[in-house]
Amino acid sequence: MPPVLELKNVVKTFDLKKGLFKRKKIFAVNNVSFHIEKGEFFSLVGESGSGKTTVTRLILRLIKPDSGEILFNGRNIFQMDKENLRLFRKKVQIVFQNPFTSFNPLMKVKDIVKEPLDIHKIGSKSERLERVKEVLKLVNLPEEFMERYPDQLSGGQRQRVGIARALVVNPEIIIADEPVSSLDVSIQAQIVNLFLKLHKELGLTFLFIAHDLNLVRHLSDRMAVMYKGEVVDYGKTEDIFSNPSSDFTKDLINSIPPIDFKNVF
Numbered sequence: 001m002p003p004v005l006e007l008k009n010v011v012k013t014f015d016l017k018k019g020l021f022k023r024k025k026i027f028a029v030n031n032v033s034f035h036i037e038k039g040e041f042f043s044l045v046g047e048s049g050s051g052k053t054t055v056t057r058l059i060l061r062l063i064k065p066d067s068g069e070i071l072f073n074g075r076n077i078f079q080m081d082k083e084n085l086r087l088f089r090k091k092v093q094i095v096f097q098n099p100f101t102s103f104n105p106l107m108k109v110k111d112i113v114k115e116p117l118d119i120h121k122i123g124s125k126s127e128r129l130e131r132v133k134e135v136l137k138l139v140n141l142p143e144e145f146m147e148r149y150p151d152q153l154s155g156g157q158r159q160r161v162g163i164a165r166a167l168v169v170n171p172e173i174i175i176a177d178e179p180v181s182s183l184d185v186s187i188q189a190q191i192v193n194l195f196l197k198l199h200k201e202l203g204l205t206f207l208f209i210a211h212d213l214n215l216v217r218h219l220s221d222r223m224a225v226m227y228k229g230e231v232v233d234y235g236k237t238e239d240i241f242s243n244p245s246s247d248f249t250k251d252l253i254n255s256i257p258p259i260d261f262k263n264v265f
C-alpha cells in the first residue's frame with residue numbers, strides 16, 4: 001500500500017521585492033521529501049519561517065510547487081481527475097491554528113460542524129444532524145453546545161469545534177498547523193490528549209505541526225525537522241531525540257526546557 005501522503009523533492013519559492021528593481025527569491029520549501037504511513041502520528045517541527053505552513057498549504061493544494069510531487073494514496077494531487085479530487089478534499093482535513101479567527105461568528109456550532117457534510121452532500125438533513133451529535137461527543141462537547149455561537153465558547157471549546165468539523169466527514173488524515181499554540185498551557189494538554197485519543201481510537205493519521213519539542217516527543221511516531229526550508233532531520237521520533245544528525249536539531253533539543261510531562265498529561 002502506498003503511504004497516505006508523500007512529498008518528493010518539493011520546491012516552493014516566493015518572489016520578494018527588494019526595492020524598486022531588486023528581486024530576491026525565497027526558497028520557502030527547498031527539496032522537501034517525507035512520507036506519512038496510514039495510522040501514523042507524524043510531526044513537522046522547526047523555527048518560525050522554516051517553511052512548515054508553506055508545506056501544509058502545498059499539501060492542501062492552496063499553492064502549487066515549483067517542482068516536485070505530492071502524492072495522496074499514491075496519486076499526484078495536482079493531476080487528479082474530478083472524482084479523485086472530490087475524495088481528496090473529503091479525506092484530507094485541517095485543524096487551524098487560531099480557533100478565534102477560523103469560524104464565521106454568525107454561524108451556530110451545529111452549522112459550523114455540519115458545513116463539510118453540506119459541501120460534500122453527505123446524508124439527509126437528519127443524518128447530518130445525527131453525525132454532528134456523534135462528533136461533538138467524540139471531542140467531549142455537550143450536545144447543548146450545538147446552539148451556541150463561537151463567541152460563546154472558550155478557546156479550548158472552539159478548538160474542539162474545529163476538530164469536530166475536521167472529523168465530521170470521516171477523514172483519512174488530519175493536518176493540524178500549530179493547533180494548540182494559541183491556547184493556554186493547561187488547555188493545550190487537554191487538546192493534545194484529545195488528538196492522542198482520536199489517533200488511538202479512530203486510527204486516524206496525523207500531520208501535526210509544532211514549535212514545541214516536548215509536545216512532539218510525547219505525541220509522534222515519526223517526525224521531520226525543517227530548517228530554512230529544508231528537512232534536516234527525519235525519522236523515528238526517539239531516534240532523532242537520541243541521535244540528531246543536524247546541528248540545528250541538536251540545538252533545538254538542548255534548548256528544551258525541562259518539563260516533567262507525567263505531571264502535565
Ligand SMILES: Nc1ncnc2c1ncn2[C@@H]1O[C@H](COP(=O)(O)OP(=O)(O)OP(=O)(O)O)[C@@H](O)[C@H]1O
Pocket residue numbers: 014015016026027028046047048049050051052053054055
Ligand atoms: N505568500 C508568501 N509570499 C512571500 N513569502 C512567503 C509567503 N508565504 C511564506 N513566505 C515566506 O516563506 C518562508 C516560510 O514561511 P512559513 O509560513 O511556511 O513558515 P512557518 O515555518 O510556518 O513559520 P511559523 O512557525 O512562524 O508559522 C518565510 O520566510 C516566509 O516569510
Ligand SMILES: [Mg+2]
Pocket residue numbers: 052053054177
Ligand atoms: Mg506557520
